[in-house]
Amino acid sequence: MASITLKNLVKQYGDGYPAVNNVSIDIADGEFIILVGPSGCGKSTLLRMIVGLEDITSGDLLINGERVNEKAPRDRNLAMVFQNYALYPHLTVFENIAFPLRLGKGKHTEDEIKRLVTDAARTLELTDHLERKPGNLSGGQRQRVAMGRAIVRHADAFLFDEPLSNLDAKLRGQMRSEISQMQRRLGVTSVYVTHDQTEAMTLGDRVAVLKKGVLQQIASPRELYEQPVNLFVAGFIGSPSMNFLPATLEGGVLKTAIGNIGISVDKATAAEGKRVVLVGVRPEYFEDASMVDDAKRPHGSTFTAELTHTEWLGNEQYGYINFDPDPEVRSLLDSLARDMDADELRPQIVVTLDAASRIRGGRPAELWLDTRRLHLFDPETGENLTRDAEAGAALTEEANTARAEEIANARGREGANA
Known part of the structure; x- marks a missing residue:
């Protein structure tokens, strides 16, 4: 070895x-x-x-x-x-x-x-x-x-x-x-x-x-x-990939093409001085607002958007929301797509919904977003402005410890069977 x-x-x-x-x-x-x-x-x-x-x-x-x-x-x-x-x-x-x-x-x-x-x-x-x-x-x-x-x-x-x-x-x-x-x-x-x-x-x-x-x-x-370090890592890791939504910050509220999203003070502070930020949201951070319990609701933001269509997969379903980015953001999405070897990054939000949700395409739907988990990216440098390096390091250390235990257990079983 x-x-x-x-x-x-x-x-x-x-x-x-x-x-x-x-x-x-x-x-x-x-x-x-x-x-x-x-x-x-x-x-x-x-x-x-x-x-x-x-x-x-x-x-x-x-x-x-x-x-x-x-x-x-x-x-x-x-x-x-x-x-x-x-x-x-x-x-x-x-x-x-x-x-x-x-x-x-x-x-x-x-x-x-x-x-x-x-x-x-x-x-x-x-x-x-x-x-x-x-x-x-x-x-x-x-x-x-x-x-x-x-x-x-x-x-x-x-x-x-x-x-x-x-x-x-x-x-x-x-x-x-x-x-x-x-x-x-x-x-x-x-x-x-x-x-x-x-x-x-x-x-x-x-x-x-x-x-x-x-x-x-x-x-x-x-x-x-x-805790991805930049836009490229965030977009490359995950399937479906992370959604990127352009936004402007006004008084602790992100103004986006699909609605206003309230965020915490620490996230707002991280984006101070940025004319435009890209909001990074994974599909599973969304939920059908009617299915969110009262204890969870204060930790997110509710907004209304119209889905173009939904895809029911049995255990879950995906919903799709189109938005119209300005030319500057469109150029950024095209550049990121080329970096990731993709044909294009469509100006589209993918949301994961419970299989029991009755939300359907073609009509307004009330969605809830867990704002604790979203990331804000600098569109010029790609840097993740809201990355928690300490929390990220703790996740890797936890994985290292678990892996060491797995290897020790596997070797123990191998020795017992020898």
Whole structure:
């Protein structure tokens, strides 16, 4: 197992473009780190720099405190699981898993190879498939074979490069669970690249959000969701994504296109001096006002708006409210959409409603908004003006403690079953 330290890493290509720009991350022994961001943000380049497949332009990469910038990939003792599995079609599952062991040229006996492969196959539920060829396996089984090859090496860390992107949605969900449980059992340091923020939120101890080669924020999934540092992180993390609504502040009230929203003194103070702010509101912060209990009502603001339509999903429903932004805000939304690899950010508010709500599109509806949880952003810099850094740090610390307990419990169960 290993700790990995990235100190001011830069990757600059011949045209002078910095694909990775001054990224610093400390990855603890046994930690599961996710690198996430839109296409072209530098996440795969950063992973390849760690494993040694990309040269480092400047900065230092340390594994267990030792600088490894000039070390060849084979000398870093890292195992990489690729997007396309990289399996040998003419070899059985057993021989595919055993392949890195046989490269040792006599380092392992046949009995040792058999034991290591069998143990890995048992961990990944591949015991019944050891004599099959990759072409006869499902996508999920092939991915497990690729992971088995990483496990038998007893590598210091696992590096995953979008390993689930070739699988269908249902299988991705199953494999997320398997990777998470495997990482807990083994307690091995892991770095995982994905563009799918659902994978990032469900797998990682901490998630590093990248934009155009620059690290925006690294924190627990919950801190990223509840205390994003800027517009980009707030918009990229979450599904449906955070709503952004332009507003002007007048005497503790936000004047918006969908109504007036009263806010607390501390939030109003944070936005002082700003001609326009962007109000960041997650869909679940809204409720059908008729279903809000009296104890909760004083902690929010009630307003009337007309929904264009609703979508009933069984356990909940989504409602949609259109608004007309001024050209300046429209330009800002378009720029943010390009940053997030989206076609556009429509001037639209998405609200989550209880499945029992009778609100329907085409007529005015009374909605309640939990104003304690909204954020205010500077439209010029993207900075979150109302971020509570202390509360965010507490969320990440809580996640770290819970994760340590999970790993300890998993290892305890593993030892009891041995």
